[in-house]
Amino acid sequence: MNMGASMELGDEDLDAVIKLVRSHTGIAMNGTKRVLLQGRLLPRMRAVGSASYRDYIETVRRGGAEVTRFVDAVTTNDSAFFRTPAVWWYLSDEFLPTWQARMTARMNARPLRIWSAAAATGEEAYSLAMICLEFQRRHPSFRFAIEGTDISSQALEAARAGVYRGRTVERFEATRPELFQRYLEGGPERYTVAPALRDHVGFAPHNLLEAPPSVARYDLVMLRNVLIYFDEPHQQRVLAQVRKAMCPGAKLILGEQESITRLNTAFAFEQAHVYHIDEEAA
CATH class of the missing domain: 3.40.50.150 (Vaccinia Virus protein VP39)
Structure with missing residues (x-):
C-alpha cells in the first residue's frame, strides 16, 4: 500500500465513512471528524492492504470480519474508575x-x-x-x-x-x-x-x-x-x-x-x- 500524500480523506469518501459509522453504530459524525477518522482508518487500511479509502469502504460494505474492526476503530472507549x-x-x-x-x-x-x-x-x-x-x-x-x-x-x-x-x-x-x-x-x-x-x-x-x-x-x-x-x-x-x-x-x-x-x-x-x-x- 502506497501511503503517500493522497491519503487525505476526501469529501466524498468522508461522507461515505460517516454513513458507514452511522449505519453500524448509530453514532452521528460530521466533517469535523476528518482528521480523527483518517488517523483511525489508516492502520486498518494497511492491515487489509487497501490502496485507497474507496477500496477500504468497499471492504467494509462487503461485510465480514472487517466490520468489527471498523467499529473498533471508529468508536471511542473512554472510561475510568469511579468517574464523577x-x-x-x-x-x-x-x-x-x-x-x-x-x-x-x-x-x-x-x-x-x-x-x-x-x-x-x-x-x-x-x-x-x-x-x-x-x-x-x-x-x-x-x-x-x-x-x-x-x-x-x-x-x-x-x-x-x-x-x-x-x-x-x-x-x-x-x-x-x-x-x-x-x-x-x-x-x-x-x-x-x-x-x-x-x-x-x-x-x-x-x-x-x-x-x-x-x-x-x-x-x-x-x-x-x-x-x-x-x-x-x-x-x-x-x-x-x-x-x-x-x-x-x-x-x-x-x-x-x-x-x-x-x-x-x-x-x-x-x-x-x-x-x-x-x-x-x-
Missing part, C-alpha cells in the same frame, strides 16, 4: 440502601441486577462491583450481578482481561486508596482486578440501538457519556431500548454532560444524573 464522584456517593448512600430495604420489606431475596451499558474497557462495571461488595460486607444477605456491554470487541477484550495501568490506576489510587488496595492486585506498572470482582461481572457485545441484551430486566442502568455521540432520533431509539430492559422502580444514570428532559421519553428527572421511569409517560 457524585454518582458513586448516590449509589452507595441512597440507591443501594433504598433498594435493599425495599427487597427486605417485600421478603424478596432476588439479586440486584445492574447493566453497565457502553462499558468500554470495564472500569465502570468493576467500580460497581466494588461498591456492591462493600455494601455486602455490611449486609451479608445482599446479592448482585453486573452485566457490562459494548459495541467494541476490542474494548470488551480489555474489560474481560481486567488489566489496568497508567493514569486510570493512578487516579483510582489517589482518590480511593482503601478500595484500590482491596480490589486491585499486582503493580507497580500493571494491576489486575481481584477475583472477587470477576465473580460478579460479565461482559457481552451489544449495540444500544438493538433489543436489550438480556431477557431478565435490570434495577439499575448506567448509560453514561454515550448519548452525546448520537443525534436526537437515535438518542430516543436508544432510550426506548433501555426502557425495555428496566424493571419497575429502576434507575437510569446518565453522564454529566447529558440531559434528556427535552426529549419525549419514558423517563423523569429525579436529581443530577439520575432518572426514573415516568409511569404516566410509560
